Amino acid sequence: MDTKIETRHSDDPEISHISFTKVTHVDGPRRFEEMTDSLHDSREEIKERVKALQAACSGCGADKPVTELKRCTRCLTAHYCNKECQTTHWPTHKKDCQPKDKRDLSLKLAQRLGAQVTVMGMLSHLAILELDVLANPHNADTHYLRVPVRTQTPDLTVLMQRIMEGKPDAAEGESLCLQIGAPEKAAREGAPAGIEAEFLMARKRAVEARLADNTPVAVFCYHSEASPNSFVVASTILLPDIMAYAASNPTMTAHSAMFGVIQQPWDQSNLREQINQMIRQDSGNKLKLRGKA
Numbered sequence: 001m002d003t004k005i006e007t008r009h010s011d012d013p014e015i016s017h018i019s020f021t022k023v024t025h026v027d028g029p030r031r032f033e034e035m036t037d038s039l040h041d042s043r044e045e046i047k048e049r050v051k052a053l054q055a056a057c058s059g060c061g062a063d064k065p066v067t068e069l070k071r072c073t074r075c076l077t078a079h080y081c082n083k084e085c086q087t088t089h090w091p092t093h094k095k096d097c098q099p100k101d102k103r104d105l106s107l108k109l110a111q112r113l114g115a116q117v118t119v120m121g122m123l124s125h126l127a128i129l130e131l132d133v134l135a136n137p138h139n140a141d142t143h144y145l146r147v148p149v150r151t152q153t154p155d156l157t158v159l160m161q162r163i164m165e166g167k168p169d170a171a172e173g174e175s176l177c178l179q180i181g182a183p184e185k186a187a188r189e190g191a192p193a194g195i196e197a198e199f200l201m202a203r204k205r206a207v208e209a210r211l212a213d214n215t216p217v218a219v220f221c222y223h224s225e226a227s228p229n230s231f232v233v234a235s236t237i238l239l240p241d242i243m244a245y246a247a248s249n250p251t252m253t254a255h256s257a258m259f260g261v262i263q264q265p266w267d268q269s270n271l272r273e274q275i276n277q278m279i280r281q282d283s284g285n286k287l288k289l290r291g292k293a
Contacts, residue, residue: 059085109178110222127218140216148181154280170293202235
């Protein structure tokens with residue numbers, strides 16, 4: 001039995017930024033590409049959602065669209081409503097403010113992950129497994145996920161050939177896609193201020209959605225493999241139906257040229273590869289997770 005992940009947003013404008021994910025079973029064999037294609041929003045919907053991505057002002061904590069906030073020009077990580085918020089926050093922010101390569105494409109693309117509801121649904125499952133919230137829901141309150149990101153050519157044959165030739169770097173102007181690495185659980189205590197702000201914003205959204213007080217939220221800190229001190233943050237609410245599905249010990253159906261149809265464990269490694277495969281196969285850049293080197 002295959003699995004279908006459907007993620008939607010509320011019609012209520014006050015909580016329209018919250019993703020609600022429904023997991024159901026689908027009878028009969030089905031290719032992963034067919035399953036995910038049916039869940040993708042249109043190119044226009046994804047584009048509009050990228051514009052509407054929310055972030056918290058690092059100074060006053062106000063939750064606003066990213067397009068209405070200014071970023072620290074040094075680290076490009078902290079967001080502010082205005083100069084006053086930035087000045088007030090500087091004594092706290094200065095210890096975390098690290099210069100960042102403004103051309104770091106991986107972080108620019110990672111910030112768009114929150115606009116792709118199918119990918120975020122799968123990342124929710126990844127968070128449940130990595131934080132082990134089924135065994136200990138409190139982990140979601142005390143820890144967050146550090147997720148390394150990179151860009152690479154979507155053509156794995158080309159990538160392997162370059163590696164064998166000792167030339168892994170992409171040519172200027174080449175189309176690259178985002179790929180995520182193995183996440184690591186990190187303690188919330190002592191984390192950069194941006195992580196704490198994202199926790200508070202996610203918890204606020206859960207309250208606004210009138211969810212139970214113990215509904216866990218997961219915070220992701222996407223950091224560049226090339227520059228570990230540069231990062232962007234995002235969060236998601238781990239809704240009860242997603243938690244219940246993860247507790248049912250599901251499996252994933254995979255298709256192999258060598259072994260045919262096989263059942264794989266619903267684990268971190270397989271989920272991450274499915275996400276990366278989905279991004280690599282998006283040749284039309286519908287997901288907005290590609291850019292130029």
